[in-house]
Amino acid sequence: MTAKQTPLYQTHLKYGGKIVEFGGWLLPVQYSGIKAEHEAVRTKAGLFDVSHMGEVTVKGSDALKFLQKLVTNDVAKLADNQVLYTPMCYPNGGTVDDLLIYKENIREYLLVVNAANTDKDWKWIQENATSFDVTLANISDQVAQLALQGPLADKILAKLTTAPLEQLKYYWFWPEIEVAGKKVLLSRTGYTGEDGFELYCVPEEAAELWEAIMAAGTGDGLIPAGLGCRDTLRFEAGFPLYGHELAKNISPIEAGIALFVKLDKGEFNGRDALSKIKAEGAAHKIVGFEMTDRGVARAEYPVLVNGRNVGRVTTGSYAPSLDKNLGLALIDAEYAKVGQQICIEIRGKSVLAQVIGKPFYKREGKE
Amino acid sequence: MNIVQGLKYSNGHEWVRVEGNQATIGVTDFAQSQLGDVVFVELPEDDIIVRAGDGFSVIESVKAVSDIYAPVSGKIVKVTIELTDISELDDLMDADAYERFVAEGGH
Missing domain, CATH: 2.40.30.110 (Aminomethyltransferase beta-barrel domains)
Structure with missing residues (x-):
């Protein structure tokens, strides 16, 4: 299988990105240097291309019921426009993936999964959906994603939108607002341990959106940031990375994220095994x-x-x-x-x- | 990028300076820039015998661990720099900075 390019591939070359293969994608490991990019995200801001992430929509009258069975966290607690982080487990308690669930309404959810797991997850999600009234779609190829992260992310983004960003709290989203004249789904989420946003748009507009954000932020110290610092940032912030701290043979309990396993929410994949691990100790x-x-x-x-x-x-x-x-x-x-x-x-x-x-x-x- | 005249270079990006029967070995400026931010160096011990092509030292950047290969065979007679705290390097000047430093009066 040849590695895929994101819609921003040419942009990365233009900005001097050093391209590597990651999870089946060609992405920049760094531009100016991992330490400089890491520092920028901690003190000012960095812009990441995370278009490699997979996106799956779950719609229908059984959407909530299905997701409750599929993942370990409690999806029923989500309000409209709220985001949930959750592991997704096998019946034996091992981890299929960890993902974000965006609730648009009680019948429509968006799942954002790890790039390297997208094909595996898509198959797993479909296999688990057979007895539910849901319509599934793998829209990964129709979505580009940018992450603007750092203490100045808020200030920079405010130059490009009239939306009241101060009202968008951590782990909430707006399904459709305009940023730099482009329609985006905007969430206050990230994988760096800093304040920041993730912007989902159509692939055709990703490069222009990137340029608009860079132009708005350069004066504040915004620089493009690659996968190298994405890893050091998430590592310092204690976020697990699938394939490292989470895996087929590492349960969320062992990974130390039992907080996202709600044993009392009703039946779900892995519940019995995870209850046992929790009771007996990992x-x-x-x-x-x-x-x-x-x-x-x-x-x-x-x-x-x-x-x-x-x-x-x-x-x-x-x-x-x-x-x-x-x-x-x-x-x-x-x-x-x-x-x-x-x-x-x-x-x-x-x-x-x-x-x-x-x-x-922290x-x-x-x- | 700084490529010094008068040195020999290996395809593994090590440089060699020969004086009499002693060779001084280092890693090229190009290789260092390719590695990215260097965070750790493991140097060999004195008196070990190396053959050309042996990995005898290790240089690590934030993301990568790379062997340094012996460009020539011989005995390690002296490890001249013992880097115990790589961050000390950040306080030192590169050639360009040193050139500016001298141009500004050198103090």
Whole structure:
């Protein structure tokens, strides 16, 4: 399968993006540099192309009933124009994907899934829908998505719309407003740990929308931001990435996001298995750690305690906002306490680290 | 991009400066710019024997881990820089900045 280009591919080349393949897509890993882009998103603003994300619509009289069965969080709690983050599990409790659900009304929902999982999810969603009165559509190719993230995102976007942005609260959306003269779905969401917006538009208008936002924000320090800093930003903010902290064999409970599993909402895929894991305690847990000795942990490096393998690193990196080498690891629950000494095996050598709390970074004023 | 005359270069983007029977080895400016922000360097120990093509050192950027390959065979006689805190490099000047520094009087 050849990797796909987003509608912004030429734009990335124009802005000096260094293109890599990710989840079947050709996207920029960086433009000016991961550290500079990371810093811009934390202190000013960054603009991301996230058009690779998949979108599925669920419509019909059984839409809510179906989604309640499909995902672990409680979709019934959503008001119109509200967004929900939720894992989606297999009956054995393993994770199919994690996604956002946008509720337009009781009969119409939009699901936004991970790019690398779109085909798998689409198949899974269809298989699960057979006994429900719902109409499904995979509209991934008809939607482009930009993410404007950072403390100045609000100020920059306000130059391009008459909509009262201060009224759009975190995890709420407007299904159709105008930004720079283009019709967009606008949500106050993101994957960076900062304030920010995600804008969904038709692919044909994505490049013009990008240029309009860049023009409005350059004076405030807005720069284009690539996948590299998207990963370091989400990692510091403690957000799991599917394929790393969440997977077919890692349940949301083990991943430490049990908060998004509502066992009391009624029957759903994985409920029995997840109830059991919760009652008995997860055998493995995702923990945060800091390298106390010199070295950078990377995904898949073994984790050792007293020379014995107790797990593996799921994400490891230099963390630009903390100026430390940090990581997330899936390890035996008995070693998951903050303060526990562990070793990361780096190229055959045991390097000291210590379990620390998550998230590593929390923006000011955010509880 | 800075490509220094008088050095030998490998296709793995290492440079070599030969003086007598000693070779000084480094990573080219181009390779460093391709790697992006370098956050960690693991240097070899003294006295180890390397053959041309051996990965004998490691350089890490935020996203990538890359081997540094020995461009020539020999014994490591001295590891000249021990980088214990890579962030100290941020405080130093690159060639352009140094040129400006000198032009402005050098202090």
